[in-house]
Amino acid sequence: MGGKGKIRRWRISFHRSSSAADKKEPPQEFLCPISKSLMFEPAVVxxxxxxxxACVLVCRDLGFTPTLADGSTPDFSxxxxxxxxxxxxxxxxSKTGSERPNPPVYSDVESIVRALMGSSEVRDSPKIRVSERELLKAVAETPPVFFSHAATELNPRNLYSSSSEESVVANATPLLPFATRPSCFSYSSSPSTSSEFVSEEASSANVSSSSSxxxxxxxxRMRSLDVYEQEQAVTLLxxxxxxxEEARATLCSERLLFALKQLLNSRYAAIQTNATAALVNLSLEKANKIKIVRAGVVPLLIDILKNGFEESREHAAGALFSLALEDENKTAIGVLGALQPLLHVLRTGTRRSRHDAALALYHLTLVQSNRVKIMKLGAAGILLGLLKDPEVAARVVLVVCNLASHDEGRAALLDANAVATLVAVLRNRAELDSESTRENCVAALHSLSHGSLRFKGLARDAGAVEVLRKVAETGSKRAQEKAVRILEVLRGPEGPRTWIGRR
Structure with a gap:
């Protein structure tokens, strides 16, 4: 009887009841692609x-590999x-009051998988033996060599005029003085493009007229067994x-994303680089951002950050930055493990990849769950150390501001000597690349002062009063306001009236 009761409960959660319609629908990434149900024991393949x-185990037991919605076939090894x-x-x-998923029962999962097997046999006739299909797939993933440099630079709004190309608007915030477009996107292509490719590009100018x-x-062409054909196709894309701009919206189908995923795995530098750059371009279209993440691209971008070619890594950082602009993607990207590779690129990458990694981390740490994750990686000391690097300090301080906005991050930053570091950056005013960087350093100090009994002592030891006085006298309006508030905290009850009077 106990077993039957368990089966019944699991079936109810597996096939969602009509009453569940009144509750908030779970994010797509929480649902198993096979069962379409909230996962009890999610597993990465x-x-x-x-x-x-359980769905993976049943598929393996039955020797079945499902075809997913985007046309891909997962690897269950x-x-x-x-x-x-x-x-x-x-x-x-817990937050939505939804029922927690119950452990699935093998027989119920088997029924669903067998139903998929039946529909797959009808769809896939004439049949190809599994061994042959896998062999063809392996051959198709072997791609060419063609290096055209389409770079991706983040341009400060006040230094460069915006191009006619789409620039996606990020979360409006006075702390972010950068254009919201990956660094690798703004460079011109390499002149080493072949004449064949140029003529082919011209012939594609009206791509949107027959998008499908x-x-x-x-x-x-990207699925061709001819490596040269793969290269030409992905470079043209x-x-x-x-x-x-219209092509970004119309070309981004599930089938195209799946084909592009295969080329992200390529060991040919030109194919991997151009595939990753094409993904950056597609991600600039706001409507594509969620679609790209749900297509399972993020784990491949993370792998490129770890093991890819240098230019591919630059584009992978840019793609993650672009995808992180979408609020619905932030949690998923963090869950999939992008934070640590991005933090590593921020320390060791090229100028372009470091800039995009910093802004990807900024947008990802707008979410509390990602702030907790990155603090567990020991990021406080790393980020504060990078504030001394003028190449990335302006972007890194944005991440520090996010971490300083919650208790756990504030405590870790104080432990890592954040007050002294930020005061030192403000003291060396000549090294600041912009007034916005100065504002953000003051904003970070202001966040650290909230509810902290330690802040006063640390600030006084660092000589913060003198530095903040200068900011209050010569800084921008926003920097002045925050500097005055911090000085009020440091001076005590009589401080505000005295200081305001001197201003």
């Missing part, structure tokens, strides 16, 4: 997707528990989406 663990996603699901259930046909043409 070799190809990067996350499934209910390894299964790793996704504890971070499990925690996120449970937290979502053109998208399918790109898919066919990169060029087309760089200048054609």
């Amino acid at each position: 070799s190809s990067g997707e996350t499934f209910e663990r 390894t299964v790793i528990p996704n504890l971070a996603l499990k925690t996120a699901i449970l937290n979502w259930c 046909g053109e998208s399918e043409n790109f898919v066919t 990169r060029k087309t989406t760089r200048t054609n």
Whole structure:
């Protein structure tokens, strides 16, 4: 009887009841692609997707590999528990009052998988044996060599005029003085493009007029067994989406994203680089951002950050920055493990990749769960150390501001000597690249002063009063306001009237 009761409960959660319609629908990434149900034990497989663990085990037992909505086939050779996603699901259930998922029953999962197997046989006839399909897939993933440099630089608004290309607007915040477009996007292409490619590019100018046909043409060519054909297709896609805003929207189909994913795995520098750059271009379209993350691209971008070619890494950082602009993507990107690789690129990458990694981290740490994750990685000391690096200090201080806005981050920053570091940056005013950087340093100090009994002593030891007086006299209006508030905290009850009078 106990077993039957368990089966019944699991079935209710597996096939959502009509009463669940009144509750908030769970994020798509919380649902198993096979069962379409909230996952009880999410697990990451070799190809990067996350499934209910029981669904993976049943598929392996039955020797079945499902075809997902985007046309991809997952690799079930390894299964790793996704504890971070499990925690996120449970937290979502608690916040929304939704019922927590129950452990699935093998027989119920088997019924669903067998139903998928039946529909797959009808769809896939004439049949190809699994071994042959896998062999063809492996051959198709072997791509070419063509290096056209389409770079991606983040341009400060006050230094460069914006181009005619789309510039996606990020979360409005007075602390972010940068254009919200990846660094690698603003460079011109390398002049080493072949004449064949140039003529092919010209012929694609009207790609949006027959979007579905053109998208399918790109898919066919990128899936070709001819490495040269793959290279030409992905390079053309990169060029087309760089200048054609409409093409970014119309070409970004599930099938195209799946074909692009295969080329992100390429060991050929030109193919991997151009595929990653094309993904950056597609991600500039706001409507594409969620679609790209749900296509399972983020784990591949993380792998490129770790093991990819240098220019590919630059574009991968830019893609993650662009995708992180979308609020619905922030938690998923953090759960999938992007924070640590981005932090590493911030310390060791090229100028372009460091800039985009910093802004990706800024947008990701607007979410509390990501702030907690990055603090557990020991980021406080790392970020404060990078404030001494003029190449990235202006962007790193934005991340510090986010971390200083909650108790756990504030405590870690104080432990890492953040007050002395920020005061030192403000004292060396000549090293600040802009007034906005100065404002952000003062804003970080202001956040650190909230509810902290330690702040007064640390600020006085660092000589903050003298530095903040100068900011209050010569800084921008926003910097002056925050400097005065900090001085009021340091001076005590009589401070505000005295200081305001001197102003």
